[in-house]
Amino acid sequence: MDQILVGLEQILQLQNILLMIVGLIVGIVIGAIPGLNVPLAVALALPFTFSLPPLAGISMLIGIYKGGTYGGSISAILLNVPGTPAAAATAIDGNALARQGKAGKALKLSIYASVFGELVSDIVLIVAAAQVSRFALKFGPPEFFALGLFALTIIGLISGTGLVRGIIAGALGFLLSMVGIDPVEGGARMTFDIYELSGGLKFIALIIGAFAISEALVQVEKSARPGTKLKVLEISPHKADNNVSKAEFMQVLPAMLRGTPLGVAIGAIPGLGSSIAAFLSYGLAKKLSKTPEEFGKGSLEGVAAAESANNAVTGSTLIPLLTLGIPGDVITAIMLGALTVHGIVPGPTLFQQQGDFVSALFICMLIVTFLHFFVAMLGLPLFIRAVRIPRGILFPLVIVLCVTGAFVATSSIFDTMVMLGFGVLGYLMVKFGFPIAPMLIGFILGPLVEMSLRQSLIISGNSLDIFFTRPVSATLLTLTLIIIITVGWQRFKELKQNEN
Amino acid sequence: MREINKNIWSGGVLLGLCVVLIIQIPGQVGTTTDDSLSPAFLPMLVTALIAVMSVFLIVQGVLTKDIATATPVKQTFAEIGYVGLCILVMIIYVGILKWVGFIVATFAVIVVLALLYGNRNWLQILITAMVAPPAIMLFFRYTMLVLLPEGTLFN
Incomplete structure (x- = not known):
């Protein structure tokens, strides 16, 4: 109780509230603009948080995360172009409603469903996180090694465009994390006699380069093609088309009640993410609906199911991050970087050592959810305009902010050049079908996996038995093996089918 | 192709x-x-x-x-060319940042990149290129207490 009161005192400061609102607005606007996405928004905002107190910086990032996850639905509904991949399921019925002149209704319903999903997800985070962290306190190096390997395997295998590409991307991130000083023996490793590399490759350079610069390069390609202009649908002047009635809300409530727990569960598992949650929820809603024939033609249930599940991921993804120090997706990986920069190390001991911060963070999640509702409702006309910003103004500014952010964060022209290098690498990965997320997660988890492996072997006198005689590590390693075999077998069958 | x-x-x-x-x-x-x-x-x-x-x-x-x-x-060769040019512009931008200074370098880079991204509305480009660099510089100076390079070329 004392911790809650201290947390309330810490979070309820004007600066924090204003930063939450700024974060929400930035997140919604960036989420709404096709071509920009939430990881890009969080990556761009990261350098700005360095000079802020930890809680203030994280408040802004949470605002961007929640706002951006919702913001994708605006362009999905108005343009049929999902601002974020997770909003693709919303576009199916949201845009159909907009074409019927009911864009206002679809946009408002997406706000209700998003906020509902977020609120439930926040509550689950608050209730579950402490329990998980108590269990995780018993973890030693073998358990952390097994856990890191398990998370890395799931993210490499499930996300992205193929098994082999996912593994390569994850391994590449792991390899990049090993540049610099060896954490055990202290010798230089893979620095190629470049002095600036002895401190290792900078996380911020990787994030900004791989997510923001690569997207800017993908977008500049479009300038070389004769493009088609996106048509933004207008909002109807009729009140009935712009509001969700009580009867309509009650009709979609079951879809939201099913989609939300689905999103919460998927968010807590590393590597799955909001797109999967949205599509699974949409599919489930269609299957159980009394009017499945309306799906695809402007079903309110379809919008509610997709949006509630999509946003229900935002709270639960923080469970593995805060309790185990394992980021479940790209955004939480960036948040891990932000926390680490401020000297806050997520993991089982966080709840014991910095309970006040955790309480404040939980309260912050709830406040951002409530603010989300009001900011989204009041700012809707402004956010609709955001989708019309010309690419020829937007991306030059994005590039300038990337360079400035990287320069400010690293204070080094060399690291800013490295950031551009990561941008080119990210662009090539996109062009050649490699997922970027596993590379980032590999970069983050690499040091954890390496340190815990080497510590375990020192403890056991170089015996691998230590990983198989402890129940948690043995279970996690077995699960990792089962997942590799199952996914590998499925892909092998797919290849065989394609050949036939 | x-x-x-x-x-x-x-x-x-x-x-x-x-x-x-x-x-x-x-x-x-x-x-x-x-x-x-x-x-x-x-x-x-x-x-x-x-x-x-x-x-x-x-x-x-x-x-x-x-x-x-x-x-x-x-x-297409045009696409590769646009991407290559964009990378080159970014490298030059970072390379000259400390020498020319943030405001001048950013003004130039916004104009060049806006043209590269297909914008031909000169009024829009010039307003953005004139307003954004000082705004970003002042933001970093007064809210984050970070000084961006002022350049040595014009000293």
Whole structure:
């Protein structure tokens, strides 16, 4: 109780509230603009948080995360172009409603469903996180090694465009994390006699380069093609088309009640993410609906199911991050970087050592959810305009902010050049079908996996038995093996089918 | 329009890089003790894993040309040119930042990039290029207490 009161005192400061609102607005606007996405928004905002107190910086990032996850639905509904991949399921019925002149209704319903999903997800985070962290306190190096390997395997295998590409991307991130000083023996490793590399490759350079610069390069390609202009649908002047009635809300409530727990569960598992949650929820809603024939033609249930599940991921993804120090997706990986920069190390001991911060963070999640509702409702006309910003103004500014952010964060022209290098690498990965997320997660988890492996072997006198005689590590390693075999077998069958 | 099989190309390039790394890593890792795991062990293991996966990619590209993962990359020379120019502009921007100063360099880079991104509305471009650099510089100076380079060229 004392911790809650201290947390309330810490979070309820004007600066924090204003930063939450700024974060929400930035997140919604960036989420709404096709071509920009939430990881890009969080990556761009990261350098700005360095000079802020930890809680203030994280408040802004949470605002961007929640706002951006919702913001994708605006362009999905108005343009049929999902601002974020997770909003693709919303576009199916949201845009159909907009074409019927009911864009206002679809946009408002997406706000209700998003906020509902977020609120439930926040509550689950608050209730579950402490329990998980108590269990995780018993973890030693073998358990952390097994856990890191398990998370890395799931993210490499499930996300992205193929098994082999996912593994390569994850391994590449792991390899990049090993540049610099060896954490055990202290010798230089893979620095190629470049002095600036002895401190290792900078996380911020990787994030900004791989997510923001690569997207800017993908977008500049479009300038070389004769493009088609996106048509933004207008909002109807009729009140009935712009509001969700009580009867309509009650009709979609079951879809939201099913989609939300689905999103919460998927968010807590590393590597799955909001797109999967949205599509699974949409599919489930269609299957159980009394009017499945309306799906695809402007079903309110379809919008509610997709949006509630999509946003229900935002709270639960923080469970593995805060309790185990394992980021479940790209955004939480960036948040891990932000926390680490401020000297806050997520993991089982966080709840014991910095309970006040955790309480404040939980309260912050709830406040951002409530603010989300009001900011989204009041700012809707402004956010609709955001989708019309010309690419020829937007991306030059994005590039300038990337360079400035990287320069400010690293204070080094060399690291800013490295950031551009990561941008080119990210662009090539996109062009050649490699997922970027596993590379980032590999970069983050690499040091954890390496340190815990080497510590375990020192403890056991170089015996691998230590990983198989402890129940948690043995279970996690077995699960990792089962997942590799199952996914590998499925892909092998797919290849065989394609050949036939 | 050039078409390349992305499995064969990416697999080939990665395999080549892995071979270089496997040769280079032993000389690039300093070690002081010989007990437990060597600092070179994991970099070698991970590089070997990437090499094996690259071989899988090449085999996939050769054997299964029709599946989705082997879809060729279609790239026009104009597209490659735009991307190359954009990279060049960014490198020059970072390179001259300390010398020319943030405001002048950013003004120039916004104009060039806006044209590269297809914007031909000069009024819009000039207003953005004149307003954004000082706004960003003042934001960093007064809210984050960070000084962006003022340049030495005009001193």
